[in-house]
Amino acid sequence: MITSSEPLARLYSVIPAGGIGSRLWPLSRADAPKFLHDLTGSGQTLLRDTWDRLVPLSGEQRIMVVTGRAHRAAVEQQLPELADPNVVLESEPRDSTAAIGLAAAILQLREPGVIIGSFPADQVIKGDGLFRSAVTEAVAAADAGYIVTIGIQPTEPAIGFGYIKSAAALAIDGAPTALAVDSFVEKPSPEVAEQYVAEGNYLWNAGIFIARADRLLAEIEAAEPELHAGLMKLAEAWDTPARGAVVDQVWPRLKKIAIDYSVAEPAAAAGKLVVIPGQFEWDDVGDFASIAKLHSGGRKSNLAILGDGARVLADSSSGIVVSHTGRMIALIGVEDIVVIDTPDALLVTTSANAQKVKAVVDALKLSGSSDVL
Amino acid sequence: MITSSEPLARLYSVIPAGGIGSRLWPLSRADAPKFLHDLTGSGQTLLRDTWDRLVPLSGEQRIMVVTGRAHRAAVEQQLPELADPNVVLESEPRDSTAAIGLAAAILQLREPGVIIGSFPADQVIKGDGLFRSAVTEAVAAADAGYIVTIGIQPTEPAIGFGYIKSAAALAIDGAPTALAVDSFVEKPSPEVAEQYVAEGNYLWNAGIFIARADRLLAEIEAAEPELHAGLMKLAEAWDTPARGAVVDQVWPRLKKIAIDYSVAEPAAAAGKLVVIPGQFEWDDVGDFASIAKLHSGGRKSNLAILGDGARVLADSSSGIVVSHTGRMIALIGVEDIVVIDTPDALLVTTSANAQKVKAVVDALKLSGSSDVL
Known part of the structure; x- marks a missing residue:
């Protein structure tokens, strides 16, 4: 339980709902991105799962969604409780620093001292109590001035995730498990991943960031002053009639850079970044192998079947079938197979x-087959 | 060239167009059997290929097709030249002795002394000159009173075909390559197939039979007297107004037995069967592996793509894709794969x-999924 509710009361959740999830093609499409799919069998979309997970932390009036204009209707359908001022629409994707930075700038103007937590719209988390406990610690550390991330205790030497190398434990009020961050490291080779897990001080990078909005903006300003200036200009116009004109002028020119590069890595190098190790189950369901694992209870021998009205006839085949067509799908003697069947x-x-599925999407783009993207 | 045209002038070709081709599901269906598909990329169905192969031998007025009532329209669309008296419709399948025997009985009544050649509707043959040469020899041997089959010189130790064990060369006028037949043997194991090919006197059983109709009927009578009596009753009524009533009464009660068992094996055992070794390329395209091989020039590393308007994006994947939907099909890193995409x-x-594809069809039947059979 939290000892002081004050910092948590200042938390504003931000859900960047942007990426298409190219590795999940042909399920994920430009007009049906990953966060609008039910990949867990929960019966609702990952976006809705994310929302439901955050409501107990920040309340439904304090959750902002940053998404593309094209997804507005779908997002509002998924989240009917989402308040109008909490919808931030991007006219085109400008990567995560712009998306999260704009949310931070708008919220800081509306509510100086606000603490923002950015939670990707398309992850799978099991263990909501452990999640809330980690976020609560993260908010306390953010209140103390740190840029905070939540790292996931690895359960295997995964090669599909980035890692956070943690360092010494820190003494932060309300954040007893906080660790200093030595560095962020990219997706490793299998050998290096084994080593990380053996060393014990590496956590999976879940892409979750919690910070006071003013601290986050200061980091962006230090690393990317032009981008920061653009974000401030946008934020100042946001709640005024000038919004549309300023967005048209400023947004398309913003530098595209991931927040990992603009904020997390420099802050880690400067000793301003801490990590709260999350004990909850987490997956970014970044590819079909990950979804297959999620649905097979970790057993490779199983066949996961997703999709309403799926008709699958299989012998000893293993892997994953996602069926969105109602067609009869027969599998014979195929192991670790991935079959994604869309109209x-x-x-x-x-x-x-x-x-490698992303490469298919790239090839389809190059070959002019945009009708199926 | 043939030296005497007389026996060949008495040839009547019979095309039994019956089997569904369960191993080619979901391409082959009850209402779209194997012989109605273009599996070679020739641009026309296997049935039409068979017809075109036989016209130079017997002329289009002397080709009879035995098929199911349900396929009448499709067969007549494929073979507009097919004369009405040459269409023999089965009210239900009764296996090959009934199908070929009925054709023999009808033709023998119409034209005593007729020689019939039965050629499956769903095989692939390349080398029409060599085919005609083999049939011409077979007709000469049939005229001499033998039951004749054409065996295929094996090009590999195939396990998907039955074999014919040949014996001594025979001296038959007009059939210089004819060999006595020792026995018919079932589909062998890989080891036994290797042995057959090494021994050199084994030929693939192509299911082609040529014989004088009276001789064939005598063999059926000796082995299956009741079945023979039924066939004679049908034949006598065939060209009369009584046909319908007699068919309804007799046909459903005929014993189901393959001509291999009723005629070929007993005739071989009695020394009445000869084989002409065919030097042409032959395949029964019985499964998708066979079709894949056919389209890859024998190279396993290739990906064969069949289907009008197929859109396939593949990396180094190998195998076969049959696309009948126009959907984009992407393959990544799958070897010797078989993907058959129907609506x-x-x-x-x-x-x-x-x-093993046949087992899927059996399972679908058992599970009541007849909508896709």
Whole structure:
């Protein structure tokens, strides 16, 4: 339980709902991105799962969603409680620093001293109590002035995630498990991943950031002053009639840079970043192998079947079938297979090749097959 | 060239167009059997290919097709030249002795002394000159009173075909390559198939039979007297107004037995069967592995793509894709894969499992999924 409710009361959750999830093509599309799918079998979209997870922390009036204009209707359908001032629409994608930075700038103007927590719209988390406990610690550390991330205790030497190398424990009020961050490291090779897990001080980077909005903006300003200036200009116009004109003028020119590079890595190098190790189950369900694992209870021998009205006839085949067509799908003797069946596109690959699906999307773009993207 | 045209002038070709081709599901269906598909990329169905192959031998007025009532319209659309008296419709399938025997009985009544050649409707043959040469020899041997089959010189130790064990060369006028037949043997194991090919006197059983109609009927009478009596009753009524009533009464009660068992094996045992070794390329395209091989020039590393308007994006994947939906199909890193994409059913398996496709059809029957059969 939290000892002081004050910092948590200043938390504003931000859900950047942007990425398409190219590794999940042909399920994820430009007009049906990953966060609008039910990949867990929960019966609702990942976006709605994310919302439901955050409501107990910040309340439904204090959750902002940053998404593309094209997704506005779908997002509002998923989140009917979402208040109008909490919808931030991007006219085009400008990466995560712009998305999260704009939310921070708008909220800081509306409510100086606000603490923002940015939570990706398309992750799977099990163990809501442990999640809330980690966020509560993170908010306390943010209140103390740190840029805070939540790292996930690895359960295996995953090669699909980035890692956070943690350092010494810190003494922060309300954040007893906080660790200093040595550095962020990119997705490792299998050998390096083994080493990380063996060393014990590496956590998975879940892409969750919690900070006072003014502290986050100061980091952006230090690293990317032009981008920061653009964000401030946008924020000042946001709640005025000038919003549209300023967005049209400023947004398309903002530098595209991930917040990991603009904020997290410099802050880590400067000793301003801390990590709260999360004990909850987490997955970014970044590819079909990950979804297959999620649905097979970790057993490789199983066949996961997703999709309303899926009709699948399989022998000893293993892997994952996602069926969105109602067609009869028969599998014979295929192991670790990935079959994604949609009305206009079909993917057949294996779990081992799941990360290469993005290359198909790139190839389809190049070949002018945008009708199925 | 033939030296005497007389026996060949008495040839009547019979095309039994019956089997569904369960190993080619979901391409082959009850209402779209194998012989109604273009599996070679020739641009026309296997049935039409068979017809075109036989016209130079017997002329289009002397080709009879035995098929199911349900396929009448499709067969007549494929073969507009097919004369009405040459259409023999089965009210239900009664296996090959009934189908070929009925054709023999009808033709023998119409034209005593006729020689019939029965040629399956769903095989692939390349080398029409060599085919005609083999049939011409077979007709000469049939005229001499033998039951004749054409065996295919094996090009590999195939396990998907039955074999014919040949014996001594025979001296038959007009059939210089004819060999006595020792026995018919079932589909062998890989080891036994290797042995057959090494021994050199084994030929693939192509299911082609040529004989004088009276001789064939005598063999059926000796082996299956009741079946023979039924066939004679049908034939006598065939060209009369009584046909319908007699068919309704007799046909459903005929014994179901393959002509291999009723005629070929007993005739071989009695020394009445000869084989002409065919030097042409032959395949029964019985499963998708066979079709894949046919389209890859024998190279396993290739990906064969069939289907009008197929859109396939593949990396180094190999195997076969048959696309009948126009959907985009992406393959990544799948080897010897078999993907058969139809509007209401999808099959994913591997070449090694191609023979097991029939089991899927059986399972679908058992599970009441007849809508996709």
